[in-house]
Amino acid sequence: MKVFQTPDRGFCFGVKRSVDVALETVKKAKEPVYTYGPIIHNPQVVKQLAEQGITPIESLDGIKPGKLILRSHGAPSSVIEKANKLKFSVVDAVCPFVKRTQNYAKKLYKEGYKVIIVGEEEHPEIKGILGHAGIEAQVINHMSSLKKISDFKKLGIVAQTTLPVQRFVKVVSKLLPMAEEILVYNTICKNVILRQYHTMKLAKSIELMIVIGGKNSANTRRLAELARQEGCETYHIETHEELEAGWFKNKLKVGVTSGASTPNWIIKEVVEKIKNGGKNEKR
Numbered sequence: 001m002k003v004f005q006t007p008d009r010g011f012c013f014g015v016k017r018s019v020d021v022a023l024e025t026v027k028k029a030k031e032p033v034y035t036y037g038p039i040i041h042n043p044q045v046v047k048q049l050a051e052q053g054i055t056p057i058e059s060l061d062g063i064k065p066g067k068l069i070l071r072s073h074g075a076p077s078s079v080i081e082k083a084n085k086l087k088f089s090v091v092d093a094v095c096p097f098v099k100r101t102q103n104y105a106k107k108l109y110k111e112g113y114k115v116i117i118v119g120e121e122e123h124p125e126i127k128g129i130l131g132h133a134g135i136e137a138q139v140i141n142h143m144s145s146l147k148k149i150s151d152f153k154k155l156g157i158v159a160q161t162t163l164p165v166q167r168f169v170k171v172v173s174k175l176l177p178m179a180e181e182i183l184v185y186n187t188i189c190k191n192v193i194l195r196q197y198h199t200m201k202l203a204k205s206i207e208l209m210i211v212i213g214g215k216n217s218a219n220t221r222r223l224a225e226l227a228r229q230e231g232c233e234t235y236h237i238e239t240h241e242e243l244e245a246g247w248f249k250n251k252l253k254v255g256v257t258s259g260a261s262t263p264n265w266i267i268k269e270v271v272e273k274i275k276n277g278g279k280n281e282k283r
């Protein structure tokens with residue numbers, strides 16, 4: 001059995017930067033260190049960081065002030081204002097590409113556009129962008145939500161950084177007849193586009209795809225979705241412990257891809273076990 005890996009594996013630039021900022025902060029801090037929500041969507045990395053004193057919190061209420069790290073996905077401006085008021089010291093570890101989307105949303109709002117964010121309403125990145133996009137801003141994920149929009153003179157559109165390009169194109173083209181003026185910023189992250197492209201390409205030439213990354217990671221779930229769309233048998237796992245030997249029976253070509261918040265050490269463990277037919281012990 002041969003194992004093929006996509007070229008863009010491991011942490012993306014934004015995730016690596018956030019984790020580095022968190023580690024640097026906890027090294028120097030004398031006060032408690034928190035992240036607002038998990039710093040990245042990978043439970044194994046979040047657990048490792050917690051062991052080093054970096055605690056994820058979901059609310060500031062009743063928490064002893066300390067350093068508050070803003071995670072790679074960002075945070076709404078209301079959270080930042082509240083943190084400052086409660087005397088937390090805010091540390092910015094937001095990915096610059098997520099911040100760029102927030103800035104575009106803010107700019108569109110200030111220039112009188114109704115802001116449309118194409119992405120998942122419940123995703124923390126979207127909540128962060130919404131907090132910068134004005135009260136009329138709207139999130140659209142599926143085409144069915146489109147009918148709620150009507151008669152706006154100026155629409156300004158941005159995308160969740162992990163959105164599949166095809167979905168963005170579809171939504172934008174549906175919105176075209178609904179306003180006199182439309183300004184679109186393509187805020188999909190290039191790293192995500194490349195990962196999706198390489199995953200789809202690999203999926204066409206193999207019999208089985210293993211996608212590694214947090215079950216809560218939107219970009220990892222999309223990679224699995226895309227591999228399945230290519231007709232490839234696909235499993236989304238977080239660690240090597242989930243691999244089952246039966247998946248690899250009679251398979252000659254197996255592919256491995258990973259989300260942007262999956263560390264290299266997890267990928268290495270998975271690849272080693274796949275090479276061993278999905279079994280723990282060496283042959």
Ligand code: SF4
Pocket residue numbers: 012013014015072095096097098161189190191192260
């Ligand atoms: S996938 Fe792109 S936008 Fe998201 S954290 Fe990584 S570099 Fe930033």
